Amino acid sequence: MAKRGRAAGRNGADKAAGVVEVPKGSRPEGPAEGIYYIDTGDCELIADQDNSTGWLLRINGVMSSHIDVADPLFLDFEYMRWISALVESHWPPDSRPKLRALHLGGGACSLARYFHAAYPDARQVVVELDGKLAEYVRGWFDLPKAPLLRLRVGEARAVTESLTPQTRDLVIRDVFAGSVTPRPLTTFEFNQHVRSVLTPGGLYVVNSGDAPDLKNAREDAATIAASFRHTVIIADPAMLKGRRYGNMIIAGSDVPLGDDAGLARRLLGGAVPAHIWDDARVRAFVAGAPVRHDPKTVGPASADL
Numbered sequence: 001m002a003k004r005g006r007a008a009g010r011n012g013a014d015k016a017a018g019v020v021e022v023p024k025g026s027r028p029e030g031p032a033e034g035i036y037y038i039d040t041g042d043c044e045l046i047a048d049q050d051n052s053t054g055w056l057l058r059i060n061g062v063m064s065s066h067i068d069v070a071d072p073l074f075l076d077f078e079y080m081r082w083i084s085a086l087v088e089s090h091w092p093p094d095s096r097p098k099l100r101a102l103h104l105g106g107g108a109c110s111l112a113r114y115f116h117a118a119y120p121d122a123r124q125v126v127v128e129l130d131g132k133l134a135e136y137v138r139g140w141f142d143l144p145k146a147p148l149l150r151l152r153v154g155e156a157r158a159v160t161e162s163l164t165p166q167t168r169d170l171v172i173r174d175v176f177a178g179s180v181t182p183r184p185l186t187t188f189e190f191n192q193h194v195r196s197v198l199t200p201g202g203l204y205v206v207n208s209g210d211a212p213d214l215k216n217a218r219e220d221a222a223t224i225a226a227s228f229r230h231t232v233i234i235a236d237p238a239m240l241k242g243r244r245y246g247n248m249i250i251a252g253s254d255v256p257l258g259d260d261a262g263l264a265r266r267l268l269g270g271a272v273p274a275h276i277w278d279d280a281r282v283r284a285f286v287a288g289a290p291v292r293h294d295p296k297t298v299g300p301a302s303a304d305l
Contacts, residue, residue: 018034019035019036019037020032020035022136028136028140030139031141033045036136037132038130038136039131039132040133041059041060042060043060043064043133046058048076053071054066054067055069055108055140055141059107059133061178064107064108065107073117075110075111075114077110078270078274079207079249080110080114081270082235082267083172083205084118085263085270086203086205086234086257086258087170087203091169097121098119098121099123099124099170100122100167100169101115101122101125101169101172102127102160102168102197103124103127103174104127104172104175104185105172105174106126106127106130106134107128107137107174108137108140108141109126109141109143109149109151111174112143112144113141123147124144124150125151125152126149126150126152127152127154128153129154134153137151156175157184157185157193160190160193160197165196165197166200167197169202171197171204172207173194174206181206183292184294186220186223186292187294188223188291188294191204191226191228191252192227202254203253204224204228204252205249205251207247207248208250209246210239218285218286218289219289219291221250221285221286224250224252225252225279225282225283227252228252229254229255230253230257231251231279232277232279233249233277234251234274235274236272256279258276258277
């Protein structure tokens, strides 16, 4: 689920597009407008009417991604700009860190392309549930090749649980089924798996979509706050005040976050100005909200003796 950073003006975004048939076992050679059948339904690739080198990807009716094929450092969706600002505050690109990043949720790999351009030495894995979509994205866009960027088809939780501890510096959760993140990716137990995968000082960042009541965001943030020593929230003022449906970025780490004055200025200076809440404010925001847990497993009934 995503909202664009610029005012909506995509004259072609809602027009009907024809179904594009791609022969089985092949990939498209570059982007072409149309509707494509994928393993989980369908996706629509739309030329950005505001940007001659931009493309929008809609998955099962929900706007998912934007890519500028000429400029990987251009992020059209505001929440992605907030994530990139937080990550670059944590690891300044001019220090050339060799980041190891795990992206849970692929879409068009917009953030993975961005981080490849910002951190040329990074090694990234993008986990995408839909294998056909992953094939299309490889064919449409000029993605870095392995080992710089690997596309791994699989379910995000299962893949995370299979990883060796302390092998990722950055984990980003941006997984949606429609407009909702699957609950197994939001629990305390899953966060513990993420925490075990992270290196000391690592960063876990989630894109949490919510309605104005902020119930989902409060529970998401409460669960992350229960899992990590330090947290921050980034969102625009209207979202923080519960005035609209949208995206809230929540991050957790075992080292302090968000104390960079330059980060606050960068967030305020964007097309959609955002505020950052520190750990104390996050914990006040989630006071009384339940921490999500996996369902308790029920063993077999005892036999009567």
